[in-house]
Amino acid sequence: MEINKKVSEALNSVREKTPLVHHITNYVTVNDCANITLAIGGSPVMADDINEVRDMVSLASAFVINIGTLNSRTVEAMLEGGKRANELNIPVVLDPVGAGATAYRTEIAKRILDEVKLSVVRGNLSEIKTLYGIETQTKGVDSGETIDENADEFTMAKEVAKNFAKKLNTVVAITGAVDIITDGETLYTAHNGHKIMAKITGTGCMCTSLIGSYLGAADSALIAALAGITSMSIAGEVAYENLDKNNEGTGTLKSRIIDGIYNLNENVIIERGRINEE
Template sequence: MDILGMIAENLQAVKEKRPLVHHITNYVTVNDCANIALAIGGSPVMADDREEVEEMVSFASALVLNIGTLNARTVESMIAAGKKAKELGIPVILDPVGVGATKLRTEAARRIIEEVGPAVIRGNMSEMKFLAGMNVAIKGVDSVADEQDGQAIAENLAKQLNCVIAITGKRDIVTDGQKTCFIDNGHEILSKVTGTGCMTTSLIGVYCGAGKDWYIGTIAGILSMGIAGELAQAGLAPTDGIGMFKVRLFDSIYNLSTEKILSKGRVIGG
């Protein structure tokens, strides 16, 4: 079976299993992450208190950790939930939002990687170059790094951290250190809406929660957002803007089908 066929099967598993995905995430985008997970067919829960995260993650099929809006309390909750998930064999998906921008973000990402060992790390080029030990310019939580040597950086980081690495941008790169693919779906308007990266990480969590192949689950989450972005943009009227685009994006994820994955997916390699 080719890679699009495996992604289509993963989507079908999502619809059938409705995996529970525990999020400790960015409060700027938490509602959008919950709704995108629901739209694709998952069951999101947003719980970040240290007193309940280990119990909550025990019920889950995947754990999403997003460091977009950090404080000392949630860092400890992330570590506790992550360790429990690892103990139970539940995949942990890390979104190291803005790592390198501040000492707190950098230290939080380092601790999660060292103490939890995520199954998947998804970020933009600046974030991944920073995790790889390279000197990069940081502008808040946005990527300002060029995409040069992206494949080598991703593959080396995947081998070093023993996880799936996804670098999202104009052309997305996903690798487990042995297999690598490139995803060419998407539209530039996705970058005009806050939280599309966070929502993509949530989609990865849902797909990984429904399957056992984190590499395929990661590709599936990114590809789904890319296809939905294209469909949402194509449905806009000349006077529509990013508000209507966001509405149509959720509708496109909700209506995503195996047929659309197979007909519209543009994945190279794998």
């Protein structure tokens, strides 16, 4: 319950501070990322041109890099923005969407890791394993692997996350059926969410935007990552429970996830949050 309280305090901080969260993200989910940022209490900006990225990052409380739809123009803006954020001690979160799917995508993700100091890296198991250096399978930009909490793979995933976090001196979050969040020392597993969320494009991207919002207001990157993931997962649960199963589906679900974030409060987090420290 103590960790749920810390997450709820982080939510209150976002809503008090209204952090400006600068995104360079993908055009498939850019509107969803903007709306989820607004719903949690942040202020989104989606400027990706290299001619203004340094100025825009300078105004921000956090910077989100999402490589979902890569092109050479935005890659340079991502790197320039990340370096500017580092100069100003503005936290940066990377979503390495589809790392491992193509050589170019993997190369760019690793280049960002090398050239930008990151506060949080959030990805699925395949993406994180690829960046860590373990051969894996991907299916487009989706994970080819899932985490079974009772399998040896789950133990391996926790070790990969911890070791990678230590190597990068950052927070690594692996999202899936069970989420793993660690700074290399402390490790949390989070157990909220619903499998139907995988049927909606952009739930991972929106989760990263939430982490960016929390990073812009919280003192701890570890708590920010945990709070973003827990918030998204609880909203997904609530959204699914509120569906009329006879005539509503994934379109309504996405809207209700955003509603769930907008209506999220301290009581909901404390009552519903299922977080373990390991």
